[in-house]
Structure formats: C-alpha cells, structure tokens
Amino acid sequence: MNNSLFLQTVLLFCSIYTTRSEVFTAIAGLEDLLQTESRLIHTLGNYIKDQGKNLEILKRYYQNYKNHYDKASKNVHLHVTNPINAYILIKKLTLDWKRVEVLITRSHNLEWKSRLKNIRKTMQFPTERDLDGALDALIRLQDTYRLDTAALARGEISGVKSSSELSADDCFQIGRKLYETGDNYHTQLWMKEADARLWEEGGTVRRSDILEYWAYSVYKQGNVSLALDLTNKLLEILPYHSRALRNKFYYEQELQNPVDKTKKDQDHVEDVEKEVYKKLCRAEISLPEAKSSKLKCFYQNSNHPFLRIAPFKVEQAHLDPDILIFHNVLSDCEIETMKQLAQSRLVTAVFENPHSKQLELFPFRISKVAWLEDQEHQHLAVVAQRVAHMTGLTLSTAEEFQVVNYGIGGHYEPHFDFQSTVDPAIGSRIETVLFYLSDVEQGGATVFPEIQVSVWPQKGSAVVWFNLHPSGDGDQRTKHAGCPVLIGSKWIATKWIHERGQEFLRPCT
Ligand SMILES: *[C@@H]1O[C@H](CO)[C@@H](O)[C@H](O)[C@H]1NC(C)=O
Numbered sequence: 001m002n003n004s005l006f007l008q009t010v011l012l013f014c015s016i017y018t019t020r021s022e023v024f025t026a027i028a029g030l031e032d033l034l035q036t037e038s039r040l041i042h043t044l045g046n047y048i049k050d051q052g053k054n055l056e057i058l059k060r061y062y063q064n065y066k067n068h069y070d071k072a073s074k075n076v077h078l079h080v081t082n083p084i085n086a087y088i089l090i091k092k093l094t095l096d097w098k099r100v101e102v103l104i105t106r107s108h109n110l111e112w113k114s115r116l117k118n119i120r121k122t123m124q125f126p127t128e129r130d131l132d133g134a135l136d137a138l139i140r141l142q143d144t145y146r147l148d149t150a151a152l153a154r155g156e157i158s159g160v161k162s163s164s165e166l167s168a169d170d171c172f173q174i175g176r177k178l179y180e181t182g183d184n185y186h187t188q189l190w191m192k193e194a195d196a197r198l199w200e201e202g203g204t205v206r207r208s209d210i211l212e213y214w215a216y217s218v219y220k221q222g223n224v225s226l227a228l229d230l231t232n233k234l235l236e237i238l239p240y241h242s243r244a245l246r247n248k249f250y251y252e253q254e255l256q257n258p259v260d261k262t263k264k265d266q267d268h269v270e271d272v273e274k275e276v277y278k279k280l281c282r283a284e285i286s287l288p289e290a291k292s293s294k295l296k297c298f299y300q301n302s303n304h305p306f307l308r309i310a311p312f313k314v315e316q317a318h319l320d321p322d323i324l325i326f327h328n329v330l331s332d333c334e335i336e337t338m339k340q341l342a343q344s345r346l347v348t349a350v351f352e353n354p355h356s357k358q359l360e361l362f363p364f365r366i367s368k369v370a371w372l373e374d375q376e377h378q379h380l381a382v383v384a385q386r387v388a389h390m391t392g393l394t395l396s397t398a399e400e401f402q403v404v405n406y407g408i409g410g411h412y413e414p415h416f417d418f419q420s421t422v423d424p425a426i427g428s429r430i431e432t433v434l435f436y437l438s439d440v441e442q443g444g445a446t447v448f449p450e451i452q453v454s455v456w457p458q459k460g461s462a463v464v465w466f467n468l469h470p471s472g473d474g475d476q477r478t479k480h481a482g483c484p485v486l487i488g489s490k491w492i493a494t495k496w497i498h499e500r501g502q503e504f505l506r507p508c509t
Helices: 002-021 027-074 076-080 083-105 110-122 128-145 149-153 168-180 184-201 207-220 224-237 242-256 272-281 332-343 378-391
Strands: 297-300 312-318 323-327 350-352 359-361 367-372 401-406 412-415 429-436 446-448 453-455 462-466 480-482 485-487 490-498
Touching: 027 076, 027 083, 076 083, 083 110, 083 128, 128 149, 128 168, 128 184, 128 272, 149 184, 168 184, 168 207, 184 207, 207 224, 207 242, 224 242, 272 446, 272 453, 312 453, 323 453, 332 367, 332 378, 332 401, 332 490, 378 401, 378 429, 378 462, 378 490
Parallel strands: none
Antiparallel strands: 297 312, 312 323, 323 462, 350 359, 367 401, 401 490, 412 480, 429 462, 429 490, 446 453, 446 480
16 A cells, blocks of 8 residues: 555656656647747737837827928917917827827837926926817807808818818817817807718718717707708618617607707807897997997097197097097007016916806916006006006006906906905096007907997007996996907006096096
C-alpha cells in the first residue's frame, strides 16, 4: 500500500515536470504559441486600424481647423464681428476640440497628454456656456431681424457672406438645443435646414433623427398633416421605429377628430410691446408723419457763453417726451481715451431684472461694463463739463461714466433708467446722456417702444432725455431698449444725472 502510494507520487511529480520542460518542443505547445501570436497580430492590427481611423479623423479635423484659421486670419475684424463666425469659432474650441483631445489621449501617450493639458492651461478657451451664449445670440438675431434660416446656414447676413457656413450637423445641433428650450418654431426651421443640407452635402447626423425632431416640432406648431408626412418618411427609413409608429397612429387620429386648437402651444405669439420693439429694431416703423413733421434741427447756444462760439448741433427725435440727439459732441481722441480706460476693467455687467427686481448677471459676451471717474483723465473732465453745458444741469450728484461694450447679439431688453429704490441724498436719475463711442455696422439701435422712436448709433453723437416728469415721477414713456448688435461691436458711455442739485435748474411743478 505504502509503496504504491509512493510510486504514484513520484509518477505524478515526473509527469508535471515533463510537461513543463517540454513546452517549447512538443508540437501541441507550439500550436498554443501560434495562437498567442495570432492574437497579438489581431490585436496589433486592430490597434493600427483604430489608430489609422483616429489619424484619418484627426487629419480631417486638422485640415478643417487650418482652413478655418486661414480664412479667418485674412480679415480678423470681419471675422469676429459676424455672429455665424463667432458661433463656429466657439464651437471649434469647445465641442470639436474636446473630441480631438479624446482621440489623442486615447493612445495613452503621456507626453501628448501633458502637452494638451499645457495648452489648456496657457491659452484662452471658451466654455460650453459661451457656446450656449453664442447660440442664444444667433437665435435672438434671427428672431429680432427675421433672418432666413437657409441664408444664415450659408453664412449670409443681409446679403453679406461670412467666412463660415453651417453644416447639416451644426443645423441639427442648433435645432436640438432649441427643442430643449421649448422653442418649437425655431426648431422646425433648423431641422428643415439640417435635412436640406444633409441631402445636398451629407454629414454624420442621421436623417431619421432630424425627421423625428422636425415632425414633433411642426406638430407642436399645430401642423398635424406635415407632422404625419414627416413621420411617414421616418418610417420609410426605420419601419419599426416604435415612437414613430405610435405618433403616426396618434396624428392620424387627430386629423380625423381635430382637437381644440387653443390647447396647442402658441410660443410664437408674443406680447405687443415685444413686437413693436423688434419692428423698431428692424426700422419697420417710425414716427407718424403728423409727429415727425414737427421735429426740428437747431443749434443750441444757451446755457453757457462759450457755446455762442461753438454751439451744439441738436436734432429732435421726439417731442414730449423730448428725445434729443446731439451730433458730433465727442472727438475721436476723447472716445479712444474712454475705450482705453474701460478696456482693462470691463467686467460682465450686472443689471436689475425689470420683472424680479433682482440684480442679475448678463450672460458672458452679451455686454461688459466699466465705470470711469470724471477726474481720472483730463478728457473725461472735459466731457463731463460738456454734459453740464448740453443739459444745463449740475453734475454734482451725477454717477460716474458707465462704459458698455456690446458684443454680437448683445442687447438690453426694454427697461427704465429711473430705479425702484432711490438714495435720498442724490435722488433718482433725472436725465440720461448716452454717448455712442462707435458706429455699429448693423443693428444696435436705441429704441423707445412706447413712443415708437429708434435712434441709430453714430460715433461721437449722444442721445439725451429726461426720465422723470417735472413732478419727480418716472415717465413711463421713456422705456427704452438696446437692440441686438447684428454685425459689429457697440460701445456706449452713459452719464446719469440725478435730481438733487437741480432744484433751481429744473424747478419742479
Ligand atoms: C403645414 O406645412 C405645409 C408645408 O410647409 C404647408 O404647405 C401647409 O399649409 C401647413 N398646414 C397648416 C395647417 O399649417
């Protein structure tokens, strides 16, 4: 018994030993190794294929970035003052670059990883919020100025072509964003454009996705028959798409038994004031003849003896309430000083939300603000003195100059200048003096919806009006707005003159 156990143990031991030592010579062992090699070849091949695909994609990105940059750098000003270019540039540096980073870091090459990190650290990058802001601006401009979607996608604004075009994928992304914000009217326009562009030049977006959003948004707009047509087209591509099948059934039911139309979302029916505001921005309405025929231009030489030598050239834009335009009241030199002083300390503007009365931040890139003291520079002191001459009021309780730069799509919704809370030591903002420090290529008017007045920015001129009735109550007719900048950049400087100190200069009733 003992012997046999011993023998077995020895045999077992030998057999293990033999197997291990003959791994490299036994035929069966070599077959195993070939399998390993086959696996390695397969893996390496896949890696090369994968990297090759990566490289192909990266090459396309490279070419795309390079073409874009070459075009843009030929005329930087033209490029950055156009809303489509702005959107595409920001998109290239946010969404697109993130994809590039993923493709590069996928190779797990530590050196490249750290190079990319370094670029992120040392260069300026827009954020996704900026991308949202650029998109909002684009849609606001389309809405305010009634820009045609197809023309926009071609990069054309009022007949001027920008250097960039939107692809089918861009249009789809824009449409999807609009869908998320519940703006079905614009969703439908952009999905239609995405479909047209996909048809013409291809893209990576799936037509079935476009059709689904498009159908749903036209349905929400109340066009059930078009929603059904589009859903049928979607079903031609994907016959078993379950949501589409359900919707088709639903749309057919609804076409047979129309439901109450008033239940439909009416997101494009807006209040009258907004409509008037937009029409003024588009210069579609102006003062009626009966009123405009009474307006005059004149030279103002009262208020100060010095004005008899150099009177102000004044144009009435409206009477009661008086809106006056002072032409050529700033020199280019003074304007440069103001812009330069402001430039280094422009910050995102805070404003009082007219609805909530809360202080809120303007979205980035919409507008930036800096405050300048009269005493900071001789030019500012001179301009402040000029404001006193223009208005005949004292500036002893006035605010500092507020300089604002509006970027593309930058705007200021209808608001009053008189505030809801007033410091009794200085009183409310009795008069506004708004200087234009730049021309604006397109858009950017200052409009007064209540009295249907539009004032167009002219570098060096100023628009002036009283915000308060002589009684001290706010004049509701002075509600005003800054229309979105369509092309260009808008600079203004404002001096708000307050009530206290004016008692003998503008006596109350
Ligand atoms: C629906 O849209 C189609 C295509 O744009 C149009 O021809 C039709 O008049 C619209 N129908 C309704 C009810 O709005």
